[in-house]
Amino acid sequence: MSKDAQAILILCSNLCVGEGIKPLKPSEWKMLARTLVEKEMVPGDLLDMSKDEITKALECDDEFAERIVDLVGRSASLFFEVSKYENMGISLVTRADKAYPVRLKNKLGESCPPYFFYAGDLKLLKKRSVGFVGSRDMTAGDIDFETKLVKETVRRKYAIVSGGARGADMISEEVALSSGGRVIEYLADSMIRKLRKSEVVKAVQKGKLLLLSVVNPDAGFNVGNAMNRNKYIYAQAEAVVAIKSIKQGGTWSGVKENLKNKYCPVYCWNNAKYSDNLALIKEGAIAIDGEWSVKDLMTDEEFRSRFETKEKLEDNDVKQMTLFS
Amino acid sequence: MRPLVAFFDIIKGNMPEVKQPEIYEECSRILKELYGRDATFRDGQYEAIEATLTNLRTLVVQRTGWGKSLVYFLTTKLMRERGDGVTLVVSPLLVLMQNQLEAARKLDLKCDVLNSTVKDRRPDIINAMVRDELDIVFVTPETLFSSDVQSELRNIRIGLFVVDEAHCISDWGHDFRLEYGNLKKVIAELPSNVPLLATTATANNRVIRDLERQFGNDVFLSRGPLTRESLSIQVINMPSKVERYAWILENINRIPGSGIIYCLTTKDCDNLARFLQENGIHAVPYHSKLPDEYCREVEEDFKENKIKALVATIKLGMGYDKDDISFVIHFQLPSNIVSYYQQIGRAGRKLDNAYAILLYGEEDEDILNYFIDHAFPSRKETEEIYQFILDRDGVTIKDLQFGFNVKRQKIEKVLSFLINDGFVRVERNPIRYYATAKRFYYDAEKYNAISNIRRQEMQEMINLTYTDKCLSKYTVRCLNDETAKDCNHCVNCLGEEFFPSTLSGASIDTAKDYLDRITLEIEPRKQWPRNNFGDRVTIRQPNQVGICLSQYGEEGYGEMVRQDKYSGVERFRDELVEKGAEELKNLIIEKDIDYITFVPSLRSDIVRDYAERLAEECGIECLDLLDKHVNKPQKEMENSYYQCKNAFEAFYVKDRYKVPRKVILVDDVVDSRWTLTVCGFKLTECGCEEVYPFALADSSGRGGDGYE
Structure with a gap:
């Protein structure tokens, strides 16, 4: 592991x-990373500095410098x-590493x-991929629909992105793996x-199969984590297919978040029986049926342009990223 | 008289090479505070401290007595003054810890130990670490990675990380320990801002290179001459065990003071110690099969010179710090020069002269080869067990025992390798084994390479017994210390023996009598193997404690049994019948036994023949009570479950009305004891009340070889 990653x-x-002792929250890290870029420093520099040196170099208050020193301790x-964890085959990849999911960096x-x-194998992240999301409670019909789409996706050499939960997530994983596909x-x-x-x-x-998670490997389920996790799926995949969504459920909020942020095109099963699916389609998700195929995926731009009549796209200020910021 | 080399006698060395004057100033101040106004650094000590303090990975390879602990005591003092966290000293042996703890306390360092001996106090000690109240904590690798320590570690600030006896983390070292496997991985991950100090007295170039590679870039190496001036080495070739017993008996009182006799096996320790005791010499065994508490008492007595000789395995090894040990005798060859150097290094720390006597015998090479051959689990076993685990969603030891006809110890050994290499992980409460995400491979190439090196190192050791050059120089040169010169005080340099290599007849007779006399008990099994539900059922009426004449194949009766069993004559020699009768005499009289019976065999009548002659010799009757169905040879059954099942299905009582109340049950070679247990059980089912097993030899290695 590089010193910056450490x-x-x-x-x-x-x-x-x-x-x-509290580790830096993502927002605090964001601020610190900006400061480091400004001062032309790298994160590893902080490991060898005393409290006074940190205060001086970062022009921060004593309290923050002390926190860093404590964390380094x-x-x-x-x-x-x-x-x-390493000994269990579970590794860590940080933003300072080249292998970090680059699509996430670009989109988030x-x-x-x-x-x-x-x-x-982190190399799976380089594959073109489509996400599959949906309810935990799936009927036989839902399963058939999803299986058909996943198989078609795998047949065209796309990897599947999933959240690893029960229901739709597990089905996409199992179908993809059993038909020779790859899963993130x-x-x-x-x-x-x-x-x-x-x-x-x-x-x-x-x-x-590549498993990724921000939570400690032995942590239990936590709704907050699950909500945060949604956007990684949308940022990783070239497109996401929502099989079945129930209002207020995880799939629902994931699709809504994506409709707002437009990380990638989102498709939704146009099934007259699922009113919540229809509601999402009304809000901008692309309606599909069992004949859908990855071969005619919409690009991000095409997807965004569907909304341009309704709202002025905000300027996305994605700056040039340094490795660790 | 050679000069006195003392532990805290800081002799004037060369002026240290100072890169950072402010650190030097502080170190000198603390040195004087701790060790007195006249104290100066020994060659290399300051440089090692400075390197550690400037966050370099520091590797100290210096002879015992050089003052390695001074380096981390002083560094700790300085770092604690600077406000850094606790110093964690990982050290493999309890004895060593106790010694260092005392030394550290003398220097006013707040310190404690974390190991199996402080079980009750562990939470308090860990809390003290969390509260940052301790300066140094000595910890064994096992304890460091136990769950209570690991779960609190996140609340502990570690300032300095010290790995003592660092050669243990090298696969290429003479004493690689699996428990050091986790440590090795932590070191590999440790960020550069945590200072790491590794120390050892025993590393050759190969091990040093391996350690440097593991520690990463910028390793500061402190390496000094390894020659120990106060040791006088003699090598004596004594092929037979009897002669070596006799030699020790004759000569041990010629050596003043107390010392250590090293054996390769626990069994040899027990036997030799008992022999010396019987002949009025205060010798006690010391090895890993003895209880911790006993060992601590022995250490205490030894320290106070109440014991003439500790008869020990390598359990008494690294870092044992008694400075007036006046001799180290090797009853058998150590596995390599590094171990040898380390073991003789126990002697003469504060003495002008101490003796290192190497006796070596004909069985040594066999024993050493056994160690080498059994160091790694086989490819087949490892692959099969791994696949079994991989194919399941978590398995228990019991699952593995039912799944494989392999000894439980063997299963455990395979597991420990798989876990150490990160292919298998354990979850506790309840214990389950899982395959990890790492792809499995059996590293045959590495294992072969290590075995080959070990064979070479064994040869190097054997060569010591042939050389006519300086023995001290030979030893130290094998550790790649090129500065070594002729010592001028070993037998080869002096051209005369310290102790005679010839023996008087009387002591040989005493030794021979003793070795012929020692027999082994057959401890009865008291429980059936675990059943499918994992329960163990008690055997309602287990066998009595039995008698076994010998260790199979071992010099004396053990060798006779081996020869006769496979001679094709189908007859054990009369000597074995006489010896058997002699051993049984007391028992027969005491317990009033009238009958002998035997374990039947479909393949050979050698046991029946022996039992009949034995009965005649003892003057009691031999009964033919048991018979047997065709089954697989018991020796092909590798674990309890299969052994017991196989035996249980095979044996039956053919004439239940003849079964007496008390009987001696004879077999030739005992291994798992399941045959004797099952036959005894079937006899008791038919009304027998007391079954006394008797066997000619034990081939189990249980307590038998006791290899350490």
Whole structure:
């Protein structure tokens, strides 16, 4: 791991939060990263500095400098944790690493997380991919519909992006893997629990399944995590297909968030029985039926242009990113 | 008289090479505070401290007694003054910790130990670390990675990370330990702002290169001469065990003071210690099969010179710090020169002269080869067990035992390798094994390479027994210390023996009597193997404690058993019958036993023949009570479950009305004890009340070889 990557973990990860010491929140890291760029420094520099040196270099207050020094003081303990996970085949990739999900960096800018835990082959991130999202409660008809679309997607050599939850997520994973496809999963809960399954472990080992998560590998499910996780799926995939959405559910809010931010084109099953699906289509999701295929995906621009009549697109101020910002 | 080399006697060295004067100034101040006004640094000590303080990875390879602990005591003092976190000293051995703890306390460092001996106090110690009240904590790798420490580690500020006996983290070291595997991975991840100080007295070039590679760039190496001036080395070739027993008996009291006798196996420690005790010498065994509490008492007594000799395995090894040990005798060859150097280095720390006597025998190479051959689990076992785990959503040890006809110890060994390499992980409560996301491969190439090196190193050790050059120089040169010169005080340099290599007849007789006499008990099994539900059922009426004549294949009776069993004559020699009768005499009288029976065999009548002759010799009757269905040879059954099942299905009592109340049950070679257990059980089912097993030899290695 590079020194900058180490520094990002030391400052931002909550792997090793003791009493009275808080890691930097994503927003705080964002500010710090900006300052570092401004001062022509790199995160690793902070590891060797005293409190006074930090105050001077960053022109920050004593309290903040002390917090950094305290966090750096936990370095050794933190890397005990890191090596523990490493020994289970769970690694960390930070924004300072080239292998970090680059589509996330491009689409989410400063708001993408400082690091991900992952298991599997990060090269999968380079594949063209389509996300599949949907309810946890799926009927036989829902499953048939999703299976057909996933198979078509896999047949055209696209990877599947999923959230790894029960229902629609699991179906896309299983169908894709069993038909020789590749799957990228952004998990909202315990990666370790996921890795108890023999089939999952085998797929990860073979490089067919890549698991990523911002939460600690042994953490349980948390709604906040799940909501945050949605945008990683939309940022990673070239397009997302929503199979079935129920108002106020995770899929619903994910699609809504994407309709607002337009990370990628979102398709939605035009099924007359699912009024919530129809509502999303009304708000801008692209209606599809069982004949849909990835071969005629809409580009991001085409998708955005669907909205331009309604609203003036805000200037997206995605700046040139440095490696760690 | 050679000069006195003392631990805290800081001799005037060359002026240290100072890169950062302000650090030097502070260090000198603290040195004088801690060690007195006249104290100066020994060669290399200051440089190592400075390197550590400037965040370099620092590797100190210096002989025992050089003052490695001074380096981290002083560094700790300085770092604590600067407001840094606690110093964590990872150290493999309890004895070592106790010694260092005392040394650190003398210097007013607030310190404690975290290991298995402080179980009750552990939460308090960990809390003290969280509150940042301790300066140094000595911790064993096992404890460091235990869940109670790991879960609190996140609340602990670690200032300095010290790895003592660092050669243990090298696969290429003479003493690689699996427990150091986790440590190795943490070190690989440790960010550069955490200072790392690794120390060892025993690393050759290969190990040093490996450690440097593991520590990453910018390793500061402190390396000094390894020659220990106060040691006088003698090598004596004594092929037979009897002679070596006799030699020690004759000579041990010629050496003043107390010392250590190193054996390769726990069994040898027990036997030799008992022999010496019987002959009025205060010798006690010390090895890993003895309880911790006992070992601590022994250490205490030894420290106070109440014991003439500790008869020890390598358990008494690294860093044991008693400065007036006046001799180290090797009863068998150590596995390599590094171990040898380390073990003789226990002696003469504060003495002008101490003896290192190497006896070596004909069995040594076999034992050493056994160690080498069994160091790594086989490809087949490893692959099969891994695949079994990979194919399931979590497995238990029990699942593995039912799934494989392999010894439980073997399964555990394979697991520990798989876990260490990160291919398998454990979840606790309840314990389940899972395959990790890492792709499995069996690193045969590496294992072969390591085995080959170990064979070469064994050869190097054997060569020491042939060389006519300076023994000290030979030893130290093998550790790549090119500065070594002729010592002028080993037997080869002096051209005369310190102790005679010839023996008187009397001591040989004493030794021979003793070795012939020692027999082994057959401890009865008291429980059936775990059933499908994981329960263990008690055996209602287990066998009595039995008698076994010998270790299979071992010099004396063990060798006779081996020869006769496969001679094709189908007959154990009369000597074995006589010896058997002699051993049983007391038992027969004491317990009033009238009958002998035997374990039947479909393949050979050698046991029946022996039992009949034994009965005659003892003057009691031999009964033919048991019979057997065709089954697989018991020795092909590798774990309890299969052994017991196989035996249970095979044996039956053919004439239940003849079964007596008390009987001696004879077999030739005992291994898992399931045959004797099952036959005994079937006899008791038919009304027998006491079954006394008797075997000619034990081939289990249980307590038998006791390789460490």
